[in-house]
Amino acid sequence: xxxxxxxxxxxxxxxxxxxxxxxxMEVGFILDHTHGRPKVTVWHPGExxxxxxxxxxxxxxxxxxxxxxxxxKCGLLRAYA
Numbered sequence: 001x002x003x004x005x006x007x008x009x010x011x012x013x014x015x016x017x018x019x020x021x022x023x024x025m026e027v028g029f030i031l032d033h034t035h036g037r038p039k040v041t042v043w044h045p046g047e048x049x050x051x052x053x054x055x056x057x058x059x060x061x062x063x064x065x066x067x068x069x070x071x072x073k074c075g076l077l078r079a080y081a
Contacts, residue, residue: 023073
């Protein structure tokens with residue numbers, strides 16, 4: 001099995017194992033309640049820069065949804081963008 005950042009991953013990504021206890025992990029997401037609407041949290045490269053209009057300067061084309069896996073046994077969370 002190939003390894004990615006310490007994870008043991010099968011080619012279909014359905015049998016992801018925890019790097020701490022080797023138990024099966026389940027896919028999920030981190031919920032963001034921005035402006036009262038539930039959204040999936042996103043990642044943006046670089047340091048945060050303030051913006052008068054948006055609060056932070058954001059390049060929308062650089063945003064990446066964050067994929068999160070949680071270990072069913074020990075609760076370890078691993079996030080990838």
